[in-house]
Amino acid sequence: MNKGLLIVISAPSGGGKGSILKEMFSKDANLVLSVSATTRSPRPGEEHGRHYYFISRDEFQKQIGNGEMLEYTEYCGNFYGTPRAPVEAWLEEGKDVVLEIEVDGGAQIKKKMPDCVSVFILPPSMQVLEKRLRGRGTEEEAMVQERLKTACQELSHVKDYDYVVFNDRLEDAVADVQAILQAEKLKYYRNTNSIERVLKDAETF
Amino acid sequence: MNKGLLIVISAPSGGGKGSILKEMFSKDANLVLSVSATTRSPRPGEEHGRHYYFISRDEFQKQIGNGEMLEYTEYCGNFYGTPRAPVEAWLEEGKDVVLEIEVDGGAQIKKKMPDCVSVFILPPSMQVLEKRLRGRGTEEEAMVQERLKTACQELSHVKDYDYVVFNDRLEDAVADVQAILQAEKLKYYRNTNSIERVLKDAETF
DSSP: OOOOOEEEOOOOTSSSSHHHHHHHHOOTEEEEOEEEEEOOOOTTTTTTTTTTEEEEEHHHHHHHHHHOOOEEEEEEEEEEEHHHHHHHHHHHTTTTEEEEEHHHHHHHHHHHHTOEEEEEEEOOOHHHHHHHHHHHHHHHHHHHHHHHHHHHHHTTGGGGEEEEEEEESSHHHHHHHHHHHHHTTOOOOOOOOHHHHHHHHHHHH | OOOOEEEEEOTTTOHHHHHHHHHHHHHOTEEEEEEEEEOOOTTTTBBBBBTTOOOOHHHHHHHHHTEEEEEEEEEEEEEEEEEEHHHHHHHOOOOTTEEEHHHHHHHHHHHOOTHHHHHHHHEEHHHHHHHHHHOOOSHHHHHHHHHHHHHHHHHTGGSSEEEEESSHHHEEEEEHHHHHHHHHTBBGGHHHHHHHHHHHHTOOO
């Protein structure tokens, strides 16, 4: 059995990453979503190991020191990060692991796990992105402006990603991400075991 | 519009490349098959520009000298090769161009057009390959043995290819090659124009 794929998916806020992932997970039983660790307190309804691994600040810093965090960031006084151990266990099992992650984290992962497949979800245009952000209808104008500004900064990181998927129609974007995973699994260097078997076989002819 | 993809497809004799390509061409109107040039004489029914470009030995050697052959080989006293000009014209038009080519030619192409996508079609096992070669029922035992020996030599070149597709079930193999093309078109560096448009757009926000 081949190892699973590590998939980094990033998108600016409003990029539609959530809908794409929801579709992907409903269609592919081999896909698992990595769970982040955080030092913030659980909110009502949040479960340890499902929504987050809730750990202490001391524990988090110890894990950083031991190289046990694939990436991390500090935000509003709390740490957030991706613990390495569960990701590697899933990959060994042949599961494809999705990291839904912002752009700084994406760059850290690519450095530590260069074999990962990174996908940046792009809006078809900034106008569409703006429309989608406003379309939520739940956000104040100042918040929309703030999110747009952040989105623009995030977009500048697209060059660090392997693939780009333009999220115009949801079904097309999902099919694109699925094709990327299917193709990556066909890369020569991911199949050396199966190839070796045929080559060994060929020697006896 | 993005440039088309140059796709090199190789397989050992009996690997099922023909059936896969036939399916691909029936499903994808944007795909064109490169036409080889040769110095051998046309056989009855063969058309210039469709089955081959039939050119003189002098002309062929002149084209080699001018770098106008992407790859070539001499076989039974005749030259066979891939003329560069029509391939590049198709790519500029956005067509995806398939080169159905043996392993030595494949390596030459990868050198001259490193951006090409190379796919090696593998039989699921040597036993299956042998069965397929015999299954044709048209070949003598000596010929089957000869083809098997050639296949084994060809298999050793699989390491020079980007992707491997195991041809077990035809539909799966076709879907695999299609996924490879779809994914390759989503590579960051093939989409810099469209990305540039969104980024420029973002600057005005």
